[in-house]
Amino acid sequence: MTAKGPVLVMVLKGYPRISETFISNEILRLEELGFTVRIVSMREPREPFHHASVRRIRAEVVYLPERILPRLPVLLYENFRAALAAPRGYAQAVRRTLGHLRRTKRSATLKHLLQAGYLVRRALRPGETAHLHAHFAHSPTSVALCAGLIAGLPVSFTAHAKDVWTQDPERLAEKIGQAAFVVTCTETNKRYLRRLSPNGTPVFAVYHGIDLGLFQNGARQAVPTPPYRLLCVARLTAKKGLDTVLGALAVLAGRGVAFTCDLIGEGEERGALTAQAARLGLGDRVHFHGSLPHEQVLGFYRRADAFVLGCRILANGDRDGVPNVVVEAMAMGVPVAATNVSALPELARNECTALTCPPGNALALAGNLERLLTDIPLRTRLVAAAKDAVARDFDNTVNSRRLAAIFAAQAGDPAGAFAALAPAEPSS
Numbered sequence: 001m002t003a004k005g006p007v008l009v010m011v012l013k014g015y016p017r018i019s020e021t022f023i024s025n026e027i028l029r030l031e032e033l034g035f036t037v038r039i040v041s042m043r044e045p046r047e048p049f050h051h052a053s054v055r056r057i058r059a060e061v062v063y064l065p066e067r068i069l070p071r072l073p074v075l076l077y078e079n080f081r082a083a084l085a086a087p088r089g090y091a092q093a094v095r096r097t098l099g100h101l102r103r104t105k106r107s108a109t110l111k112h113l114l115q116a117g118y119l120v121r122r123a124l125r126p127g128e129t130a131h132l133h134a135h136f137a138h139s140p141t142s143v144a145l146c147a148g149l150i151a152g153l154p155v156s157f158t159a160h161a162k163d164v165w166t167q168d169p170e171r172l173a174e175k176i177g178q179a180a181f182v183v184t185c186t187e188t189n190k191r192y193l194r195r196l197s198p199n200g201t202p203v204f205a206v207y208h209g210i211d212l213g214l215f216q217n218g219a220r221q222a223v224p225t226p227p228y229r230l231l232c233v234a235r236l237t238a239k240k241g242l243d244t245v246l247g248a249l250a251v252l253a254g255r256g257v258a259f260t261c262d263l264i265g266e267g268e269e270r271g272a273l274t275a276q277a278a279r280l281g282l283g284d285r286v287h288f289h290g291s292l293p294h295e296q297v298l299g300f301y302r303r304a305d306a307f308v309l310g311c312r313i314l315a316n317g318d319r320d321g322v323p324n325v326v327v328e329a330m331a332m333g334v335p336v337a338a339t340n341v342s343a344l345p346e347l348a349r350n351e352c353t354a355l356t357c358p359p360g361n362a363l364a365l366a367g368n369l370e371r372l373l374t375d376i377p378l379r380t381r382l383v384a385a386a387k388d389a390v391a392r393d394f395d396n397t398v399n400s401r402r403l404a405a406i407f408a409a410q411a412g413d414p415a416g417a418f419a420a421l422a423p424a425e426p427s428s
């Protein structure tokens with residue numbers, strides 16, 4: 001790709017983030033395909049480490065001011081310069097912002113306009129062809145759409161989970177209508193977003209995928225023996241259903257099953273979960289490890305006899321799609337017990353690739369775990385089918401090429417540089 005080709009400007013909530021490896025992997029794969037990527041992050045890193053793959057990304061990173069008042073002079077200056085350079089586009093962005101402000105009465109609406117003006121000045125280069133693509137349909141997309149109006153650039157976005165299901169449908173439909181195209185990570189999301197689309201904006205489903213070369217079969221043993229090692233990798237947040245997981249573990253303990261459980265992840269529910277584990281008498285069985293880099297998590301997968309997750313849909317609609325940790329566990333040959341909510345059945349199909357049950361049912365989840373540990377023919381069959389499903393649908397090398405093809409076919413690319421990188425024609 002020549003220096004005059006399109007630049008893919010990725011607008012992210014934060015970069016790098018330990019829980020959003022799927023985004024950094026996507027950027028890395030697109031770069032490997034020849035795309036020039038520039039990252040715009042709405043906040044500085046908040047974690048003391050990141051996965052090794054982040055160090056391989058070459059993209060320039062531009063950080064937007066996260067807090068407005070301390071940076072107000074520079075924000076106003078850059079927005080003044082953006083308005084002088086593109087008065088018509090800036091006026092459109094202001095009208096859009098004022099309309100949203102009247103409806104929402106939220107100061108974040110003005111913040112997004114100021115960040116968009118800053119983005120146009122600091123993350124776009126004079127004379128270059130660019131395409132703006134946001135990850136997550138809430139604030140990153142709001143900023144990208146404003147910036148697109150100012151700069152006269154096409155904008156697309158990837159919708160994930162919380163940003164889809166907790167956002168006002170009318171507001172989400174408006175964003176879809178303004179986008180050149182939309183990508184999402186599950187077929188369940190795709191069907192919902194297509195119903196919301198007011199004007200037939202193309203909506204594509206592309207699974208995140210994983211590096212199959214990294215997550216190779218490494219389960220401890222085909223015939224596990226007590227004490228069993230169970231594994232759960234998740235943010236410690238309500239929608240992951242970890243209270244149900246702990247309840248299931250208490251059922252297993254009450255049945256005399258010998259096990260330990262490694263719980264990897266961090267989040268706002270940690271205090272409540274550690275207290276629950278102690279209350280259930282699981283203090284010496286459940287080990288809270290906090291967030292860990294992939295290189296260490298791989299070791300836990302290799303030692304695990306079964307993987308467990310208890311996802312649920314919250315009252316505000318928040319839910320998971322297909323959690324990458326489920327994909328990773330299956331790729332590693334670790335049998336999975338999970339719940340059958342949202343898009344999980346797109347991969348975790350009961351009695352086919354996993355054992356699933358309704359959310360909140362600790363007794364059923366415990367029963368499924370016990371079957372995975374003791375029914376060896378079942379375990380063997382599920383592991384083989386799960387590995388086949390992951391290889392077929394969740395190879396991030398294949399899926400990144402699908403995403404590249406979507407950019408080639410849908411993004412504004414008058415020189416045809418995207419198409420030269422990924423000529424395959426995608427289907428929505």
